[in-house]
Amino acid sequence: MTQKAYVDEVLLKVKPSIRMDRRQIFDEYNVDMTKGERFTFVKYANVYTTIDSDVGSDTISDISIDAIKRSSLLNYDELLNKSANAWNINVWQRSLISIDSDDVKPQVAINFARYQLAANTPKDSRMNIGAKGLTGEGYKGHTFWDTEIYMLPYFTFTMPEMARNLLKYRYLGLDGARKKAKANGYWGAQFPWESAWSTDGEMTPPWGSVDIVTGKPMRILSGSLEQHITSDVVIAVMQYLSITKDERFAEEMGYEIILDAAKFWASRLEWDPARKKFVIDNVIGPDEYKEHIDNSAFTNYTAFWCIQKAIAVIDLLRNSNPEIYNGLNLKLKLDEAYQDWISKVNLIFLPKPNEFDVIPEDDTYLQKKIIETAQYQSDGGHAKIFKDYNLQQINDLQVTKQADVLLLVFLFEDLFSDDIKLANWNYYEPKTTHDSSLSFSTHSILASDLNLADTAYDYFERACEVDLGTGVGKSAQGLHMASIGGIWNMIVEGFGGIRVLDGQLRIEPHLPSKWNSLHFEINWHGSLLKIDVYKDTFQVSVLGDAITFINHNEIYHVAANSKIEIPISIEVNVED
Template sequence: MNYTTGTGDLQHWLVSEDGFRTEWLGKGEAVFSLGNGYMGLRSVTEEHYANEKRNSFVAGTFNKFAENEVTELPNAADILWMEFKLNGIRFDLTQGTILTYRRTLNLKKAELVREVTWQSPDGNVYDLTFRRFVSMAHLHVIAQRVTITPKQDSTLSLTSGINGQMTNSGVQHFLEGTKRLYDGRFMQQIQTTTESGIDFVFHSVHRFHQRESIEPMSIIKMDRRQIFFDYSDVRIPANETLTIEKYSTIFTSRDHDMTADTTEELASFALNATREVEAKGYDRLFADHVQAFDELVWSRTPITIRSKDMFDQLAIRFAQYHLAVMTPKHDNRMNIGAKGLSGEGYKGHTFWDSEIFILPYYTYTNPTIARSLLEYRYLSLPGAHRKANENGYDGAMFPWESAWLDDGEVTPIWGAADIVTGEATKIWSGFIEQHITSDIAFAAWQYYHVTGDQDFMDRYGYELLIDTAKFWASRLEWNESENRYEINQVVGPDEYKEHVNNNAFTNYTAHWNIQKAIEYVELLRREKPELYERLNEKLDLQATETRFHHVLDLIYLPQVREDGVLPQDDTYLQKEIIDLTKYKNQENVGSLFYDYNLEQVNEIQVSKQADVMILMYLLEDLFSAEIKRSNWEYYEPKTLHDSSLSLSTHSVLASDLGDQELAYDLFRRASEIDLGPNMKTSDAGIHAASLGGIWQAVINGFGGVRMTSGNLLISPMLPKAWDELRFPIAWKGETLDIWATHDQVTVTRRSPSTKPLVIEVYGEKQTILDTFTSEVLSV
């Protein structure tokens, strides 16, 4: 991987690959993946290779293969597929000689470009350039452009079309479907998912240019789940260029804006749309795409870092790029998968990653998208109610893994091999990792206080916060001997500890959830009586409120010991302490399980990821700086960061503690999860939550932006490597531009107002009409 290829206007905008090795295909396929939130394409090459993983996903189109499996995003037909023969020899980078090679993702333009000079086994030489993009302006459109310039007179044969033989690691989610050719040029394939019954309609059409438009000799072919053209005897004189353009579209019956009542109407609509797409041409489509991407990301949320190592600037742009291409901003029935739309990992399911690690990016930069993601949780309440009921509880018990709105819990039951027993390890998260319910409540509360979106609270927010609290009030278990309510047999954020009692993160956030619900029930009764009555009918607020008041002060909250350490759960601090040095210095995550199984790890003081520490990040006003430091010093050495969620959280906390260099080191390590030199980390897809965490490390950590008790705090503390940080944030319906150096911070209201804005800068309240500048204070 090469991160220094950009120059001029593209400096720190390009992520490149300078070598081709089939054993490392997964890295580039994920890191270079393209998308627009509606769909995502793993960036395989046009031609096929061993070890590739050809994935195309459309958000929200979940399907279940069999009753004993869980629903997943189906791997849709491959429309990138193109096979070339030059002078009768297949273009294959494992054969012949690669004279030059570079593949580059242009983050600014969201375009993938592969440039190759290839000498075939017969000694002939060809320059080939492959371009593609997934349009941000036209969500259903994929466009490819290939140019071939031979050094000698040559002929080309091309096979290209739609390949519906794709599987999810062997599982075929589609029925055979139908295939047809229209106008002698437009290939159409229709397939339907086997269980969810979603129609997919694919179209592809080609154009050829050689000085002027040409129509090569061709024959249309169909095979099982395939339709394709064979083009033959396309003559290319030496040093002249042949250009091939391929325009493809994907539509589904799940599309939010689709009014077609039948498969035939959907197919007809999609065909006409594809005709219009081809008529626009590549350059027009690309210009529209670049403009739409810029308006969504780069002009709206520019982040500028002036660093001694400008990889840092590239890293935050890489994070923003992928956050844009993975997020289904077009449809509130959908959310973000743990691998975005870049791979089969985690089956496209949504976790707490979305609310705790990704949502803050949108809450502070594009509240419209943040609201849509939260509305997904509201719309999925029926599944949360069903899970609560099945477990004997009340209220909304959100699934650990979510897919389509009414799917409910979709966490697989069995996972990796147990190194000791040789059996599959049971995945308990879907049963007892329950903190996600309060995580969602926290995210809704945070969104409201940052944006001031009262309409969201009236329509969704109050109900979410009260319904989730209703679950916790029913989940509590009475301990007669201790005269308190407890939460037992859970998995906390540290997933290396299962079936624990009184996990601090779970208990504190459940208590917080109930406390906020009490506040809002009282507010509704006092200030919004009509809304109170409506929710009273749905949630029985009178009885629920009585239960809330009864349990609140009786919930057991683990207390800080004399040494300042907050017990992670009832038994963590009594478990065995071992030397974790080799696991802390591991090259690949999870190396602990080469030596221990999960049952043994459960008895060791070792954590997968931040647990107590993320509690002190989210509910930071409950804990003093001294307590945070004591817990950092105790838990950080025992945390292996085996989850990509962990490093960014610790980076923010290190900033809070005034250790900017450690914070910077952790930020860099988080940035290198996908971008780093390890060529196997991203095979299953990019790490979506880590990318949101990188933004938090920059903005909440080094930028010092926080919201506590409804107030905005800004206290930037840059690492030594940085000279300057500039970024915007959304706050209460307006945009603030923050510029921080080592000496001062300036906060500017992008639209000055006569209404004063009160914020805290380094702990001191400041009133801002247009611009405020403060000297940097040490923490």
């Protein structure tokens, strides 16, 4: 660290004196000044650590000092301009997004989200985004499924090189995931629920807060039971490959992640002779109020999907790239695994909609007691539920912490009809407390899909207020990075109607009535798409190669470096 001092922009040649106090050290300047003169102090500092990939322990001091000397050749304004230019080039001018509305808050929210996502994302693939980013010590800086489900869509569509880095983190963690699977008696890779350094493996603490009934610390079971994280990683990998067509990543890392995840799920299945199906018992789904449940709909469907994708990968590689297949086969014993998957995949138990089109969240959820949940859904209300019930009691109620079945029908919307989606919305939305900031964005996007325009916008505003509203005290332990990623998701995937379905791009906008227009950019197969959404039409401009997309089951082709305009047709569902 070094510093400079100025009086009216004239650099002082006097050196400060050093004064020390208990646990404190000061630089003191004694300067003669006259009324009206301005004193300016500029401190130059940097941070290097021995874990930096380009820094060694024997050179770290020299590198730091050399960098300080270079920086100190510039004054504050010059350094500020240099930083601003870097932000403009690397963030603000990439994949622009603007909202034309009389209310400035939505634009402020998306600018805030993009800033935080850029500032809190490491460029070193040995690290990932913590649930609180770098803004606080909540969750000890650990990484969760938040990255794959709630933040990676932003990076994959707008900064694919950053998305690749974040996914490489999971590849570097494969050995730890394999050790976890082996320790639990399974094959393949079981990814950690909480992770830190890429090779550390599972980092979930074993104990949490005190039970209000027993007075004893509660066991944290997510590290062992919240196994859908393995599917979440594959979901992100498949989305990245669909959007970028990055074959090099697929061959070097992506295929191996998908295949080893499928090996885990195949070994995790248990045969139920009564059902004559393979089941998955004793898990926690996205609804973390429910522990030790059997056949979580989200878990079972995503496990089934993972194995399906792994089978497709092997079929592809055997036919088109036998050299890559042979290398992976030697490493993962794929010939044997493939036969295992083929014999099991179509016998996996997938919870089906009941006579009311409701998909059971798990084997017993629909038989649990129903209570009035409105008091727990208001801002801050979800905290009250743990003053009325302990976790075991909540486990026996039809109360859901965050989007669970609704997340399933959002992520895998092609598996479910609109009637089934709406029936599950009507059933689960009133029972959800949103005791996780992750929940609002999923509800907003799904409401947009269901043409529940007012509800979609209400959830959007609630999500924006998590870290920007009047009750920001809940951000004391750090910002809610998944919710921040969800702001972009709600605008682009919800209101912009962007979705990737079975490798194809779908665009079906739902412009909020409070907005005049929405303008955003995404990357698709190496081309930049500029999408302008208005009240009655939307335009897709392509900078790059020709693309195709789907709109209300119609396929549209856009030639290279051209644009197309399409009318918007939306039936708004009547809301109570």
